[in-house]
Amino acid sequence: MKNILAIILIAFTIGLSAQDYIEHTVKPGETIESIAKGYLVTPFDIYALNPDARRKFQPNTVLIIPNSKVKNESIIEDSRELIGYKNHKVKRKETLYGLAQEYSVSEEEIKKANRSLYSENLKKGDKIRIPRFKTVVSKQTLTNTVKKYTVLPQEGKWRIAYKFGISVADLEALNPFMNETIQPGDELNVPNIKDKEEKQVESTFGYYEVLPKEGFFRLKVKLNLTQEELEQLNPELKETGLKAGMILKVPEGVDTKSQLEAVEITNLKSGLTNFKTKKIALMMPYRLDRIDVDAVEETKEKIKETRLLSTVLDFHVGVMMALDSAKQLGISTDLKVFDTRYHVSKTAEVLAENDFSDYDAVIGPMEENSFNRVAMTLKADNIPVIAAMNKPKQVYNNVFQTIPDDKLLSKTMIDFVKADSLKTKVVIISDHAHKTSSEALQKVFPNSKLILTQKDKKDKTKDAYYIYHANLQNVFSAGRTIVFLETDNSSLASSVISMLNAFAVDKTEIILATLNKGKAFEGKDIDNNNLSHLKFHYPSVHKDFDETKSNGFVEAYRKEYGVTPSKYVARGFDITLDLLMRLASAENLYDASINSIETEYIENKFRYNKALSGGYINEAVYIVKYDDLRIVKAE
Template sequence: MKNILTVIFIAFTISLSAQNYKEHKVKAGETIESIAKQYLVTPFDIYALNPDAKTKFQPNTVLIIPNSKIKNEAIEEESRELIGYKKHKVKRKETLYGLSKKYNVSEDEIKKANRFLYSENLKKGDKIRIPNYRTVISKQTLNNTVKKYTVQPKEGKWRIAYKFGITVAELEGLNPNMNDVIQPGDKLNVPNIEDEEEKPIETSYGYYEVLPKEGFYRLKVKLDLTQEQLEELNPELKETGLKAGMVLKVPAGVNTEGGLSAVEVTNLKMNLKNFETKKIALMMPYRLDRIDVDAVNETKEKIKEEKLLSIVLDFHVGVLMALDSAKQLGISTDLKVFDTRYRPSAVRSLLDENDFSEYDAIIGPMEEESFDRVASALKNDRVPVIAAMKKPKEVYSNVFQTLPEDKLLRKKMIDFVKADSLKTKVVIISDQAHRASSEALKNEFPGAKLIFTRMDRKNKTKDAFFIYPTELDNVFAAGKTIVFLETNNNSFASSIISMLNALINDKTEIVLMTLDKNKAFEGKDIDNNNLSNLKFHYPSVNKDFDESNSNGFVRRYQKEYGVSPSKYAARGFDLTLDILMRLASEETLYDASSDTIETEYVENKFRYKKAMFGGYVNEAVYIVKYDNLRIVKAN
C-alpha cells in the first residue's frame, strides 16, 4: 500500500512539473488571500488544487500553486526602514493624531515606540520617542510581464476582462488606481498574451459576469443555459471551471439580469460559525455641535421639533438593541459611532482622521454626497458600506443598497396580480402625470379599461384631477375587479376612493391597488375605513409588525420607552441584526449575501442581488394590504 501511494505521489509530482505548477510552503501569518496575491492567482485557483486548505491551513503546509498568465513587469516597491528615534516633549493640546501628521508616521507606530500609550492617554510633559524611517525602493521582478493596453471607445471593465481572459477583480488588481468608469485613452495593465489570444467582443452575443459561489446549476436556473451550452460558447470553462468575476459569452436575448426565484426564509441562527468580534462603524448626522447637552429641556424640545434628529435617534436605539440581541447569540460587536453632522466636509475629516480599512461594515452616512465619498474611499479596501435609509447615487462594488428599486416594487405588484388564478377584470385610473406608466401597465393587462383624468377647460395643458362618475357606470359587474389608481394628487385619490367604496355591494368586489403608494393615499382626506373596505394593496419595502404575535424586540422597546417602536427604530434593529448574523455565518458580508439567502425580521426582509458590475441591491419586497384597519402582509 505504501509503495502504491509513493508511485501515485511521484506521478502527481511529475504531472505538476510538466504543467509548470509551483509549490509554496505556508509561513506563519500568511493567508490564502495573501498567497494568491503573491502569485497573482485567485483563492479559488488555490482551493481547486488544494481542497484540504479550506479546513487544514497552517504553517508548513505545502500548497500547489497554478501558473498565472497575469504577471507584473518589474515594479518599484517602496518600503520603510527604521533608522532611529527623535525625542519629543509633549506640549499642551498636542494629540497623537497631530504628532503623526507632524512627523509623517502613524499613530500606531508612535504607540509601538512608547508602549505606555496603549494603556494611558497622551498628556502634557510626556517625553516620548518618535520613530524615524527612511524609504527604501526595491524592484520586484516576476516571470512574465504585463503589457499596457489603451482603452478603446465603448469599452468597459468587463469587455477588457473578457478580451484578456481574466476576471473583473483581477483587472482591478492589476490596476489599483483605475477609475470606476474607465474612459477611451486610459492606459491599463493587462496580461501579456499574444494578440491572437485576445478574445473578440461579438455584438451578436450577450455577456454575463459570474457571481461569487455561482455554479452551473445556478446559471441554469438564472440563464436557462446548460453547462454544455456554456462550455460550447466558452471553451476555457472545460479547463478552468467557473470562477467568480469571469465574463461569459451567452446567446443574444438571454436575460442576464435574471429574476429572483422564490426561496424559503433563511434562519441564520442555524449557520453561525464566525464568532470573531465584529467591527462596525455607525455614521449618522447627530449634529451634536448644535445641541447644548447641559440644557436638558431645550434638548428634548429640539428632538421633538427636528424630524431628522428624531429619525436618527430612533434608528440608533434600534441599532443598540440589535447589538444586545446579537450578543445573546454569542456575537460580540465593537461599535464606533461617528457624527457626520450632515455635512460632506465633516465626513472628509472623519476619513482623514480614522482608519476604516479593518471594519467589517460601515452603516451610513445618510446624506448622499457623504455616502458616496465614504463608499468611494473604502472601495479598494473592500469595506462594505451600507445605505440604510436612502438610495445611493452610485452602487459601487462595496455598496449594499438596502432599499429596493422602484421598478422592482412595480414589477412585484404586477406579478402578484398576474399570479391570481381567478380570472378578474382590471381597471386603471390615472392622472395625466402617470399617463406613460399607466399605458405600460395596460400592456401588461391588455383587456384592462384605462381611464385618465380630465384636462382643465380653460388651460388645456393643465390636469383638472377629476373624472366624471358616469365613466364608472357599467364598469363593475358581479365578481371581482382590480382597480389600479396611479396618482400623486391627494384630493383626486380621495374622490376616487370614495366613489369606488360606494360601488361595493354583495355581488361586486372591488380591490384597490397602486404601483406607487405615496402621500396621495395618506392624510385627513383619506378614509382608512374605505381603504379597508377596498382591501387596498401596494408594494412596500417593509411591513408593520404584528402586535398579536409575540416579538421580543417590540416587547423590550415598549417596556423601555412606553410606546411601540417607530419604523426607523425597527429598521435600525432589523438592518443591524441582519448584518451581524450574516457576518457570523461567513467570513465576510460578501460571502453571506448570495441571492439564495433571504432573511426576515420585525418589519424588514433582505435578499441581495449583486449588480453585474456594481454592488449589492436588496430585492426583497412585501405586498401589503389594508385588512380591518390594519396593514398586513398579503399572500
Template sequence: MKKLLIVILIALGLNLSAQNYIEHKIKKGETIESIAKKYLVTPFDIFALNPDAKSDFKPNTILIIPNSKIKNEPFNEESKELIGYKTHKVKRKETLYGLSKKYNVSEDEIKKANRFLYSENLKRGDKIRIPKYKTFINKVSLKNTVRKYKVQPKEGKWRIAYKFGITVKELEALNPNMKEVLQPGDELNVPNIEDKDEKVVEDQYNYYEVLPKEGFYRLKVKTGLTQEELEDLNPGLKESGLKEGMVLKIPASAETVSSLKDLERTRLESKIKNFSTKKLALLLPYRLNRIDLDSVEETKSEIKNNRLLSTVLDFHVGVRMALDSAKQLGISTDLKVFDTQYQPSTTNKILSDYDFSDYDAVIGPIEESSFDRVANSLKRDRVPVIAALNKPKEVYTNVFQTIPEDKLLQKAMIEFIKRDSLKSKVIIIADQAHRSTSNMLKKEFPSAVQIYSEINKKTGKDDHFIYPVRLENMFTAGRTIVFLETDSNPMASSVISLLNSNVNEDIEIVLVTLDKNKAFEGKDIDNNNLSNLKFHYPSVHKDFDEYKSNSFVKAYKKEFGVSPSKYVARGFDITLDVLLRLATADNLYKTSDDLIETEYIQNKFRYNKSLFGGYVNEAVYIVKYDNLQIVEAN
C-alpha cells in the first residue's frame, strides 16, 4: 500500500525529498505519538499517508511525514551544552532536591554525573560532581503542518487540544510563548488538518487531560464513568487505549467527587527524608495600617472587637506553634509574613516587590480576588498556594483547597446514614427553599416521608413551621432518622422541640442535616434537645477533647490561659501538614494523592486532584451531639 502511494506521488510529479514530505525510519522504542511530536504533526497526519502503520508499526520501517509549506514566525529556543563539573562536598541534611535548586540543574542531571546515586542515597561527606552548562539561544522556525488559529470564547487548552486531536503538552510545544490563561482572539499554532477532521467541541461536555499512570479505574473513581462509557464518548479510545496527556470528552455533569473510602491515618512523621529548610510565605490581612500600635488600649480593643483581626491572629499563632512542632522533628522553616491589608492593590504590590518562584508553598491570602491573583501569578512556577480559610473561586493547578466542597459534605452524610445497619425509618422535613434538597434525599431514600413547611395563605410566603398534627403517628418503636433542611432559626427551633417531645424509651429519633448552618444555633436552640436527638451533621473539623492529654492544647493554655479556638487549631493543622508533606518528598504535589490521609488536632486532609484544576481536600467528619458534647460519630 505504501509503495503504491509513493508511485502515485511520483506520478503526480511530487518529490519526497522536496519540502512537501520527509522520510523517517522508525527506531526501536519510538511510538506514533513520539514521532508525531518530533515533527510537530498529529498521528492522524502520519496514518493518512501511512495506513499500513496502524497494523504494521516496527523498527526500520519507512514512514512518510508531511512537511507543510506554511512557515511561522521564528521563536527563541533554549539549548545547553555541558562545559564541565563543579565538585561539591555533601553537608548534613542536604538532599538531591536541595542541590538541584541550589545549582539550577535537575536531579537526574546530578545522578547522571554520579552514577552511584541511582542505587545509593546521598550521604554526608560524599564528594559529588555538579554539571555546569553553557546556554545557547537559537531562532527556530516551524516548517511543519501547522497553521494559525484564533482562540474562541470559552476555549481553554483542553478544548483546543481535543479539537485538533493532540495532547496539551503537544499544544504547548507548538506554542512556546502561549499564556497560561487563554483569551478570545489569541493566536495559536495548531495542526493543519482539514476543517472536517476537527473534533466538535460541545458546551454540554467537559474535556479532561489524562494524568500520568492514570487508568480506567482511577477515571471511574473521578468521573463516575465506566471504561465502556468513556470509549463510547471518545471514538478511537478503544483502539489506542489511555495515554498520558490525551484529552477525553466527558459530560459536564460528570461526578467529580471521589469515593469516600475509609483510610488509615498516614503518619508522615515516620517518613521524613527531605530535611532542607522549607520556604513558606504567609499572606494574611493583619491591617496593621489601621492600628495605632503605640496605644496598648486601642490595640486590645481592636483585637477584641474586630472579628477578622481576631481570626487572623489566632491562625497566625497556630502557624507559629506548627513551626515549633516541625522543628522538634528536624524540619526547619524560613517563614516570611506579609500584610495584605485585605486589599487587592496591596497584594499586587507584594507580588511585584517579591519573588516567590523558589518558595515551597504560599498560605493565603483569604480575600477572594487577592487569592485568585496570587494563585494565577504563581501558577507558571508551580508554587503551591494554600486556600486555608476560604474557598477560591477557581482551583488552579497549583491551588490546594483545604475546605471540602459542600457536595462532598452532603455525600458523606448520606453515605453515613446508608451504612446504618438498623432498618430505620426516614423522614425529610424541609422549608420551601429546600424543596430541591428534599427531592434529592427522596431519591437516595425512596421510602422516606417528605414534609414541607406551611405557606401563608394571604402572602403566599413560607411561614417556617409545621403543625404538630403532621407528626402524629409518624414515630413507631425503634429508630427514625429525621433530616431537617432549613436556614430558618424559628423553624429549626420549633421542629427540634416537636421531635424531642416524641422521644421515649421505645422511640429513638436521630436528627440529621446536610447543612449545619446558623439556623441550628442561638438562644432558641436547646442543646439538651440536640443531645437527646443525637444530632448528626457533616463538618470540616471536629472539636478536640480537652479531657484527653494533648500537648498542643496544654502548650496553648499554658501560654494564653484559655483553650485554643478552631482558628488556632486550623493554623496549626494546615501548616504542620504542609511541612510534613514537604519533608517526605521533593514537593507538595508528590505527597498529595487521595491515598494519603493525615489528621491532627481538629482537621484532616486527603487531597484529590480535581478534573480540571488543582487539589481539593476530601476528608470530612461526621459529628454528633453526645451528652452536651460534640464528638466524632462512628
C-alpha cells in the first residue's frame, strides 16, 4: 500500500513538472486573491489545484500554482514594516484618534498593539504601546516578459483580453494603473506572444465573459450553446476548460446579456455555512455636525423638514433591524458607522483615517463623488462597495449596483407585454422628448399605432404637451388594448389618463402602461381611481409589501414606532439582510452573487449579473400594477 502511494506521489510530481507548476509557501497577511494576482492566475486556478485551501488557509501552507505565461513587468511597491514600539502614558482628554494623528498610525494599529482597547475605552494614566513603522520599497521582478500594445479605436478591455487569450482580470493585473475606461492610443502591457498567436475580434460574432462558477451546463441554459459548439468556436477550451473571466466567441445574435428564464427565488437560509463575524461599514450622510443633540424639539423638526436626513435615518433603522434578523439566524456582524456629511472631502478623511482592507463589504455612500472615491480606493483590496441608494456612473469591478438600469426596466416591461397570450392591440402615446424611444417601441409591436403630442402653434420647435380627443376616436374597440404613455409631463399624463378612462367602457378594456414611471404619474392632478380603473402597469425596482399577509418585519416596526415602515426602511433592511445572507452562504460576496441566485425580501429582490468589464448590477425587476387603489405585483 505504501509503495502504491509513493508511485502516485511520484507520478503527480512528474505531472506537475511537465505542466511547469510553482510551489508557493503562504506568508502572514497573504490572501488567495493577493497570491493569484502575484502569479497572474485566478483564485479559481489555485483552488482547482488546492481544494483544501477553501477551508484551511494559513501561513506556511504550501500551494501549487500554475505557471502563467502572463507576467508583469517589475513593479515597485511601498510597504510598512513594524520595527518596534514606543511607550506612551495617556494624558487627560487624549483620544485614540488624536494619538493616531500624532504618531501617524491608524487607530486599528494602536488597538492591535494594545488588545485591551478592543473592549475598554482609553483612560488617563493608561500606559500603552504605539507601533513604529518604516517604509520599505520593494521591487517585484517576474521572469516572463510582456510587450507594449497600443489600444486601437473601438477596443475595450474585453476585446484586448480576448485578442491575447487572457481574462479581463489578468489584463488589469498586468496594468495596475490602467484607467477604468481605456482610450485609443493608450499603451498597455500584454503577453509577449507572437503576432500570429493573437486572436482576431470578428464583428460577425458576439463575445461573452465567463462568470465565476459557470460550467458548460449553465452556459447551455443561458446561451443555448452546447459544449461541443463552444469548443468548436473556442478550440482552447479543450485544453484549458472553462475559467472565470475567459472571453468566449459566440454566434452573432446570441443574447449574452439576458438572464436565465424563470429563475426561482433562492432560499439562502438553507445554505448558510460561513458563520465568521461579518465586518461591515455603513457610510451615510448623517450630517451630525449640523444637529444640536441638546435641542430635542428642534432636532425633531429638522428631521421632519430635511428629506435627506429623514431618508438616511429610515435606511439606518432598516439596517439595524436586518442585523437583528441575521443574528437570529446565527450571523453576527461587526458594524461600523461613518458620517460622510454628503461631502467628498469628509469621505476622503474617513478613508485616510481607517483601514478597510479586512472589511467584508461597505454600504454607501449616497453622494456620487463620495461613492466613486470609496469604490476606487477600496478596489485595490477587492472590497465590495454596495450602491444602495444611487446608481454610480462608473461600476468598478468591486461595485454592486442594487438599482437596476433604466434600459432593463424598459426591456422587462416590453417582455411582459409580449408574453401576453391574448390578442392584444398596442397604442403608444408620446411627447416629442420620448419620440425616439417610442418609435423603437413601435418597431417591437409592428401593428401598433403611435400618437405624438401637438407642437406649440406659435413656436413649432416647442412641444405643447397635449393630444386632441379626436386623436383617440375609433382607436379602441372591443377587447384589450395596451396603451403605453411615454412622458415626463404631468399635465399631459393627467389629460390622457382622463380621456382613456372615458373610452374604457363596456367591453373595451384599456390597460395603461409605461416603460419608465416618473413623476408625471404622481402629480397632484393624477387621480389614483383612474389609474386603478386602467390597471396601470409599470416596471419597478421595488414592490409594496402585502398588507393582507402577516409580516414579522412590518409588525415589529409598527410596534416600535407606531407607523408603517417607509420604502427606505424596507430598502435598508432588504439590502443589508441580503448582503449578510450571501456572505454567510459563501466565502465572499463575489462567490455568492452568481446570476442563478435570486433573492427576495420585504419590498426588494436581487439577482446580480457581472458586467462584461465592470462590477455587479442587480437585474431583478418587478412589474407592478394599480389594483383597487393598491399597488401589487402583476402576474
